[in-house]
Amino acid sequence: xxxxxxxxxxxxxxxxxxxxxxxxxxxxxxxxxxxxxxxxxxxxxxxxxxxxxxxxxxxxxxxxxxxxxxxxxxxxxxxxxxxxxx
Amino acid sequence: xxxxxxxxxxxxxxxxxxxxxxxxxxxxxxxxxxxxxxxxxxxxxxxxxxxxxxxxxxxxxxxxxxxxxxxxxxxxxxxxxxxxxxxxxxxxxxxxxxxxxxxxxxxxxxxxxxxxxxxxxxxxxxxxxxxxxxxxxxxxxxxxxxxxxxxxxxxxxxxxxxxxxxxxxxxxxxxxxxxxxxxxxxxxxxxxxxxxxxxxxxxxxxxxxxxxxxxxxxxxxxxxxxxxxxxxxxxxxxxxxxxxxxxxxxxxxxxxxxxxxxxxxxxxxxxxxxxxxxxxxxxxxxxxxxxxxxxxxxxxxxxxxxxxxxxxxxxxxxxxxxxxxxxxxxxxxxxxxxxxxxxxxxxxxxxxxxxxxxxxxxxxx
Numbered sequence: 001x002x003x004x005x006x007x008x009x010x011x012x013x014x015x016x017x018x019x020x021x022x023x024x025x026x027x028x029x030x031x032x033x034x035x036x037x038x039x040x041x042x043x044x045x046x047x048x049x050x051x052x053x054x055x056x057x058x059x060x061x062x063x064x065x066x067x068x069x070x071x072x073x074x075x076x077x078x079x080x081x082x083x084x085x086x
Numbered sequence: 087x088x089x090x091x092x093x094x095x096x097x098x099x100x101x102x103x104x105x106x107x108x109x110x111x112x113x114x115x116x117x118x119x120x121x122x123x124x125x126x127x128x129x130x131x132x133x134x135x136x137x138x139x140x141x142x143x144x145x146x147x148x149x150x151x152x153x154x155x156x157x158x159x160x161x162x163x164x165x166x167x168x169x170x171x172x173x174x175x176x177x178x179x180x181x182x183x184x185x186x187x188x189x190x191x192x193x194x195x196x197x198x199x200x201x202x203x204x205x206x207x208x209x210x211x212x213x214x215x216x217x218x219x220x221x222x223x224x225x226x227x228x229x230x231x232x233x234x235x236x237x238x239x240x241x242x243x244x245x246x247x248x249x250x251x252x253x254x255x256x257x258x259x260x261x262x263x264x265x266x267x268x269x270x271x272x273x274x275x276x277x278x279x280x281x282x283x284x285x286x287x288x289x290x291x292x293x294x295x296x297x298x299x300x301x302x303x304x305x306x307x308x309x310x311x312x313x314x315x316x317x318x319x320x321x322x323x324x325x326x327x328x329x330x331x332x333x334x335x336x337x338x339x340x341x342x343x344x345x346x347x348x349x350x351x352x353x354x355x356x357x358x359x360x361x362x363x364x365x366x367x368x369x370x371x372x373x374x375x376x377x378x379x380x381x382x383x384x385x386x387x388x389x390x391x392x393x394x395x396x397x398x399x400x401x402x403x404x405x406x407x408x409x410x411x412x413x414x415x416x417x418x419x420x421x422x423x424x425x426x427x428x429x430x431x432x433x434x435x436x437x438x439x440x441x442x443x444x445x446x447x448x449x450x451x
Contacts, residue, residue, distance in 0.1 A: 021175075
């Protein structure tokens with residue numbers, strides 16, 4: 001997985017969701033709430049910091065019919081870019 | 087490795103893991119572990135507490151290698167798949183108390199959710215009542231989670247923090263292997279009772295490492311299985327738990343370990359109020375802490391310092407439960423309806439309910 005740096009101030013935008021440090025099931029719950037407002041073609045970035053959250057959020061997004069790409073940051077976090085399919 | 091990762095995170099992966107865990111748990115019983123207790127995270131942590139002298143119930147003292155293996159297996163998996171993350175800081179004292187009361191509840195029932203499933207797979211009808219209590223407890227936890235309950239964020243921290251529990255487990259393993267003879271008598275090993283019933287420690291350790299590995303990869307969690315069905319109608323974890331039940335049941339039939347009934351079941355009682363209430367408390371505490379006792383061990387193995395604190399809370403809770411006679415006693419010496427056990431469960435429920443109402447806050451910052 002290609003690594004890149006991630007600036008923490010980027011998580012405050014409306015289309016980004018910071019779920020770092022949250023334990024089960026909060027990352028999935030928060031993502032699900034945001035996905036309800038996502039329309040076709042729009043993207044949501046979710047940042048998590050554990051493999052469990054990465055896999056659970058990915059599974060939720062795919063179940064909701066979205067595309068998911070994952071990249072790992074230098075700090076060991078995962079950024080999931082979730083796009084609602086047209 | 088990528089293919090293994092993809093398989094284990096799939097539905098077939100967790101079903102396979104559940105089947106494997108059920109089969110191995112029944113096999114541990116066949117190899118010498120107590121009846122209907124091939125694996126019990128609560129009972130085995132209680133046995134470790136006894137071996138260290140934290141309690142003096144002589145029938146339940148042994149350094150269970152299964153607990154050590156779970157943590158090691160998860161650690162190996164986390165390191166191999168680069169998921170080891172040292173993290174901590176999410177209300178550790180609260181998690182300690184949740185572990186404490188989860189153990190109080192589990193020992194009132196005489197088992198954790200893993201053992202509840204294995205008891206059912208062995209024909210113990212009392213486990214049905216316990217599982218109903220567990221479902222209700224998790225359900226109450228879900229209500230709190232839905233209304234904003236959370237223990238705050240953890241933070242990445244120094245690797246030494248995440249390494250503490252695996253190091254403690256290594257220490258326990260050394261005690262188990264060396265068996266030093268000290269004037270105090272510690273470490274204590276039961277000569278009779280459930281603590282004396284154990285599989286060969288190398289076999290138990292090896293099996294537990296395998297279970298810890300697959301459980302970490304599949305995120306196996308008995309409480310999470312119930313929680314996700316109630317919260318999100320998601321059956322992913324639930325399919326693994328059902329597979330565990332099926333695997334254990336089939337192997338029990340093969341090994342001749344299935345005996346249906348209520349009275350006279352091994353290491354079980356028929357005080358259904360305490361069976362239900364104990365698991366109600368345990369289920370609620372596990373839900374509030376974010377994982378069943380097995381899951382807390384697997385998280386500890388992958389560097390989660392908060393989960394490690396929960397595990398320590400469970401061990402201390404076990405010591406309390408036996409020193410203050412709140413733990414259940416097997417049939418025919420059923421615990422009384424109104425006794426220390428019921429009192430402890432009620433106190434624990436009051437604590438968890440208060441926590442659920444008070445710890446609802448925004449997660450900003």
